[in-house]
Amino acid sequence: MVELKNVDVHYTDGVKGGVDALNDVNIRINDGEFVFIVGDSGAGKSTLLKLLTREIQPTGGRVFVNGYNLKKLKNRKLPYFRRSLGMIFQDFRLIPTMTVYENVAFVLRSTDKSKKYIRQRVPYVLNLVKLNDKAKAYPGQLSGGEQQRVAIARAFASDPKIIIADEPTGNIDPKLSYEIVELLQDINDCGTTIIMVTHNHDLVKYYGGRIINLREGSIAFDGTIEGAIEEGE
Secondary structure, eight states: OEEEEEEEEEEOOTTTOOEEEEEEEEEEEOTTOEEEEEOOTTSSHHHHHHHHTTSSOOSEEEEEETTEETTTOOGGGHHHHHTTEEEEOTTOOOOTTSOHHHHHHHHHHHTTOOHHHHHHHHHHHHHHTTOGGGTTOOGGGSOHHHHHHHHHHHHHHTOOSEEEEESTTTTSOHHHHHHHHHHHHHHHHTTOEEEEEOSOHHHHHHHEEEEEEEETTEEEEEEEEEOHHHHTO
16 A cells, blocks of 8 residues: 655755645555556656655655555665565666566565576566567567566566556557556556556546646646546447
């Protein structure tokens, strides 16, 4: 579960006096939800993600993620908290000298998973993203869409409670964007909470669901809309 209670984030600026990035934000995302977060540049989306990963602390209010009170979380426990999250980035962030298999396995090795578990888990997640035949390929040999699918497999490999996808369709062919969202929906069907930040309003309108729209640091809309895919059924 994710919960923000009366959260403010104020960035100090010696020249301008400061910037209010978030103002009195209240959000609750229950386990198993799929949520789109949208908003113009500067609306507060990046600040929100930094709060959820404990990259920054709020100026005021409280943030809870996966049972952790992030304001009280000690630095020595930060790695354990972050293991409960899966991250997907716009620029993929794959290790170019590692194969597809090794990129996914690396996450599991870093969390001390057994060799047996890794041998079972990696093929499973690669099959989920339809990349079993690319297991021995290197990132540079893949298309942008394939690299993002590897990134999704890597994020899901450790079976996190929450996956945060930061503009996951930003660097791929627009036609493949729908494929990426559908992969995330498949993972969501497994019980994983998905929080997806996007500028692609066509995707949001097509799939619908819960939308949180940030505007100038505040929540302009938080609700559920019907997508075009539902209207066409």
